[in-house]
Amino acid sequence: MSDQPPPAAPPPGPSDPSGAQPPSDPTAPHGGQPRWDPAAPQGQAGPQPGWDPAAPQGQAGWGPNAPQGWGPPPGVSPAGYPVGAGYPPGIGYPPGAGYPPPGGYPPGGPYGGQHWYPGMSLPGWAPPGLDPADLLVTPPGLGLSGWLDRCLGAVRRGWRILLPILLLTQVLPAAALSVLSYGIDPSAEWETSTGGDPAALPDNFVSDLATVLLVLVGGSLVLGFVQGVGWAAGTWVVTRQAAGEPVGLGAALRYGLRRALGLWGWTLLIAVLVGLGFCFCVLPGVYLAFALSMAGPVYLYERDNPIGRSFRMFHDRLGMLLGRLALLFGAVIVFSVVVSVLEGVGTAPFGTDPFAAAGSAAGVVAVIAVTSTLALPAHLAQLVGLVVTYAEQRGQEAPVNSARLAAELG
Numbered sequence: 001m002s003d004q005p006p007p008a009a010p011p012p013g014p015s016d017p018s019g020a021q022p023p024s025d026p027t028a029p030h031g032g033q034p035r036w037d038p039a040a041p042q043g044q045a046g047p048q049p050g051w052d053p054a055a056p057q058g059q060a061g062w063g064p065n066a067p068q069g070w071g072p073p074p075g076v077s078p079a080g081y082p083v084g085a086g087y088p089p090g091i092g093y094p095p096g097a098g099y100p101p102p103g104g105y106p107p108g109g110p111y112g113g114q115h116w117y118p119g120m121s122l123p124g125w126a127p128p129g130l131d132p133a134d135l136l137v138t139p140p141g142l143g144l145s146g147w148l149d150r151c152l153g154a155v156r157r158g159w160r161i162l163l164p165i166l167l168l169t170q171v172l173p174a175a176a177l178s179v180l181s182y183g184i185d186p187s188a189e190w191e192t193s194t195g196g197d198p199a200a201l202p203d204n205f206v207s208d209l210a211t212v213l214l215v216l217v218g219g220s221l222v223l224g225f226v227q228g229v230g231w232a233a234g235t236w237v238v239t240r241q242a243a244g245e246p247v248g249l250g251a252a253l254r255y256g257l258r259r260a261l262g263l264w265g266w267t268l269l270i271a272v273l274v275g276l277g278f279c280f281c282v283l284p285g286v287y288l289a290f291a292l293s294m295a296g297p298v299y300l301y302e303r304d305n306p307i308g309r310s311f312r313m314f315h316d317r318l319g320m321l322l323g324r325l326a327l328l329f330g331a332v333i334v335f336s337v338v339v340s341v342l343e344g345v346g347t348a349p350f351g352t353d354p355f356a357a358a359g360s361a362a363g364v365v366a367v368i369a370v371t372s373t374l375a376l377p378a379h380l381a382q383l384v385g386l387v388v389t390y391a392e393q394r395g396q397e398a399p400v401n402s403a404r405l406a407a408e409l410g
Contacts, residue, residue, distance in 0.1 A: 131401050134242070134395075134401050134402055135150065135153055135154075135157075135241075135242040135243075135402055136150060136154070136238070136239060136242035136243075136387075136388065136391045136401075136402040136405065137150075137391045137392065137394065137395040137400055137401055137402060137405070138150055138388070138391070138392040138395060139395060140395065140396055144323070144324075147324060147388060147389070147392060150388045150391075150392075151381075151384050151385055151388050153242075154238045154241070154242065154384045154387070154388060155380065155384055157241045157242070158234075158237050158238055158241050158247075158384075159380070161237050161247060161248070161249055161252060162234055162237060162238070162380060162383070162384075163376065163380070164249055165230050165233050165234050165237070165249065165252060165253065165256075166230055166234065166376060166379045166380060166383070167373075167376065168230070168253075169226050169227055169229050169230025169231075169233070169256070170227055170230050170376075170379045171372045171373055171375065171376055171379070172372075173222070173223045173226045173227065174223065174372055174375075175368050175369055175372035176219075177216075177219045177220070177223055178343075178368050178372070179364070179365055179368055180215060180219060181212075181215075181216060181219075182347070182354060182355065182364055182368075183355050184211060184212055184215050185212070185352070185353075186202075186208040186209075186211075186212065187352045187353075188351075188352045188353035188356075189202070189204075189208070190202035190205070190208070191352070221268075224264055224267055224268065224271075225260055225261070225264045226260075228256070228259075228260040228261075228263040228264040228267060229253065229256035229257055229260040230256060230379075230383075231256075231263060231296060231383060232255060232256040232258075232259040232260055232263055232300060233252040233253050233255055233256030234252070234256075234383045234384075234387075235297065235300050235383070235387050235409070236252050236255045236256070236409055237252050238383070238384060238387045238388075239387065239391075239402060239405050239406045239409055240406050240409075242402035242405075242406075243401075243402040243403045243405070243406040244402075244403075245406055255409075259300060262299060262303075263296060263299055263300065266295055266296065266299050266306050266307075267296065269307075270288075270292045270295055270307070273288050273292065274288045274289050274292065277289075289329075290314065290321075290322060290325050290326075290329075291310060291311050291314045291315075292307060292310050292311070293310065293314075293325055293329075293386065293389075294306075294309070294310040294313050294314070294321075294386075294389070294390055294393065295307055295309075295310040296386065297386055297387060297390035298310055298313075298390070300409060301390070301394075301405060301408045301409060302408065313393045316397075317393065317396055320392075320396075321389070321393065324385070324389045324392070325389065328381065328382065328385040328386070328389070331378075331381060332378045332381055332382050335375070335377065335378040335381075336375060336378050339371050339372075339374050339375045339378070340371075342371050342374070343367060343368060343371040346367035346370075346371065347364050347367050347368070349363075350363055350364050391405060
């Protein structure tokens with residue numbers, strides 16, 4: 001025996017003086033894992049080795065022949081999930097669940113239990129029940145361009161019927177009242193009776209003035225009723241055409257006659273309020289003219305509280321409605337002023353008493369007929385603009401379409 005300690009055991013494995021590792025085989029199974037068998041059933045690798053309590057090391061497994069330890073639960077295939085596994089009957093998504101159908105969120109708003117907030121919009125998305133391609137109702141978010149597109153579209157669709165309606169109910173009555181006012185104008189007689197003295201009172205001044213006022217007021221009342229027929233008939237045409245329903249000149253005028261009396265009454269009340277506003281000060285009259293501009297369409301469509309509803313629409317969306325009406329009324333007023341100037345220039349050569357001679361009377365009538373016809377685009381723009389503006393306001397309050405508005409007209 002030797003007293004020297006035994007030499008140290010060499011490290012396991014072959015020794016390479018260069019220190020290089022032997023090349024590895026990429027196809028060799030890693031560790032103790034079994035090799036992948038392409039013939040094994042899909043979804044689970046081949047059978048795992050059973051667990052052996054006497055095994056000193058390695059990964060435990062389970063198998064169908066393991067004498068003890070973990071085994072597959074009843075009804076389980078060693079190579080797959082338990083037979084019949086999944087949600088219990090009646091559990092899971094209900095029939096029809098999933099994403100909502102194309103065309104928007106379900107009714108009630110973009111989130112469950114919430115209502116649509118008027119005026120909200122997302123690019124490329126419209127509230128439920130509101131058609132972004134509707135020909136009359138401007139959806140929230142399209143702005144002034146959408147409003148103008150629908151105004152121009154209404155003119156293109158309906159001008160063949162709207163122009164005769166406005167010619168019969170707006171142009172001809174206004175021209176007739178204008179000719180009548182020239183015929184009863186006592187200015188020439190007053191100038192002759194006073195002899196050019198501005199301090200002298202003309203003969204029959206009171207009776208002549210009463211006659212003029214009676215004719216003008218009475219004529220204006222009749223004109224208002226006839227214009228009411230035209231406004232109602234034109235609204236009916238614009239709305240039904242946008243909804244794709246048939247229209248005709250006779251049917252439109254019959255509808256206008258049926259609704260004209262009520263519209264005429266509300267128009268008289270509004271005219272009195274606006275006139276009083278202008279008498280006290282100009283600004284209250286301007287305010288009332290804008291705030292009550294939706295009363296006519298409200299009466300035709302809703303038949304309930306036109307003045308209150310018009311005020312509420314105006315104040316709920318002040319900027320939007322004020323901008324639309326300012327653009328519309330500005331264009332109509334400018335055009336009407338130009339036509340009035342042309343009429344004054346055209347009738348000036350015939351003097352203060354054009355009906356004293358047949359030639360001058362014919363000339364005045366011709367000038368009035370031409371200038372009144374030139375005002376036809378202003379009447380058309382006012383009618384279409386008010387109807388489209390009202391439809392836009394309804395769309396801001398709640399989803400609505402042309403078909404529903406046409407049904408509301410009756």
